Amino acid sequence: MASRKSERLINLTMALLATRRYLSKSEIFRTIDGYSGNEESKERMFERDKDDLRNIGIAIEVRSQDPLFDDEPGYRIHPESYSLALGDLSGAEIAILSLAAQAWRGAALSESAQSALVKLRSLGIESDFDSLPALSPKVHIDSSNFLPLAQAVAERRIVAFTYLSSQMVGEERRIEPYGLGSRKGVWYLVGRDLTRDAIRTFRISRIIGEASVEKNRETFTVESAFDVLHYLDSNLFVEKYRARVKIRLGKGHTLRTGATIISSDGDFELLEIQYQNEAQFLDQILWHADDVIVESPIFLREQVMGKLNNLVTTHE
């Protein structure tokens, strides 16, 4: 059954690709193998086949046959729209694309990456890996919701999901998705939260259960200059604050990255550090325990002392 159907789909594709003029429905039913039964069932079959081909990315063009008698439409598939349109690719470019596809080993889009690779290999261009350095990129996706979210972003469809709040409560969200981006191994969805009417960022690993893409294609516009990583960097990862911190020699390696040494005094060095998030920075300072002493800002210094006191009293 399945093979009869795929046979008919192949035959239809081949006939509509090979023809230079538009074929009428009656011509299709008469000449293409696989259409049988009464007129009505052939019609139904053809309509379903057209939808099926569209679902695998093959667009059938419809046009009126004769400008004077537009009763019978004609059909064909444009070879240009059917085939891979990446222009001329060099062997080195094929090698780069292969590396990009290999980055998905075991991750969400590995099947799609493999089938893309097969198409590229079908161009018959020898890939030239010699021109590339040894690279082995890897895409990490930490959520099974990546595919539905990607679909929602690509098709500009509203997506709904339950999101785990910082107080461990599942909150229902409806979002106009703008983009998907990753930083430091974590994937984020950025979009307009329809209940709050504001742009919000979501860690996709905090979505509980399955995200559902709404069927209706409600149109919403995304600012043309929108860039998801730029948004994340300027909202989540911007270094707004400066602190002066004493760090024990040979310690505090994560704090030292990007910091400037101001002076050194015995076992400790004084460094100036830029940071992006007060709460996270406070965590980080506390993590280093007695290897780090905050000098300024004063309120940070007082917060650290307060928290340390808190640790002493809660573990008495």
Added chain:
Amino acid sequence: MSSPKANAGLEDAARLLDLVPFLISHQGISLVDLALQFSVTTEEITSDLTTLWMCGLPGYTAYELIDLSFESGFVTISNAETLQRPRNLQRNEALALLLGLQTLREEVTTEDGDLAISITQLIEKISSTIDESASHRFKAGTSSSSLLRAKISKAIDDRELLKIVYHSSVQDEVGERVIEPVDFTIHNGMEYLEAYCHRSFGYRTFRLDRIISASSQKSIPTAENRKQGGTELDNENRSFFSICISSRARDVLERFSIAHSDSDINAEISAQSFSPEWTIREVMSFGGEVIVSSPKSLRSAIRARAWRALEGYSHQNG
């Protein structure tokens, strides 16, 4: 995105269409290799070829049908020029290439300017097959260097030793060690390397973004050159403890790798770690919002450490 079963016939048709250009550019390929390329069994690929053999252009005589031969176990094709060009990329295929290219682009070093330009051009090309803003709406950043991963992968394949410079987070120390890399794993979105460590005589897990550099090493260092590592991550040294959470429950659970679902955040929660030092530092970073209820030894270690840190502040004033 309906169920794959309902679309079985359609998926087959898509594969058949993709088979033709692949076969035309790979005349004489074996059935086994062909099945591998299309991620199906040899039975499925044989059944595909049998179906394809019945397809062709209207007329459907020997002149119009696709001509295939594969009885020998090697496949040749002719009379299939209509389907000669590979099909356009599907959205998910383009998306896979796009995100892969972006990952690659972030990992290419600045001295390789030409390669960076080629990748950027390909990103634009692939992105335009989705829509004009795709490369801005989908963007993969990276967490660790692919040059490093390539070097380690090669060492795993060739069963070679590596000398790495590693920042041990638990100890907050940077040191050299000779390892035999085994495999990459991913945990909480972070990539780790599992390896036999010749400094601590056991299997250890290293976070990839904390490996500062790796170079090949000819031989295992002699005993006197080995520095003894102190309390390191040790898979056999798992210890259990209990905590109470007063706020920021989600962050606490994520940090201690406790599943969101199977915990009552108002009750005492049991957790485990491979290193007491790690536990102390993680608890401290929450500044009293996480309280260790047992064991007692851990409670007093935390109190002592917090006390010592506080002393740093009083010294300064006086």
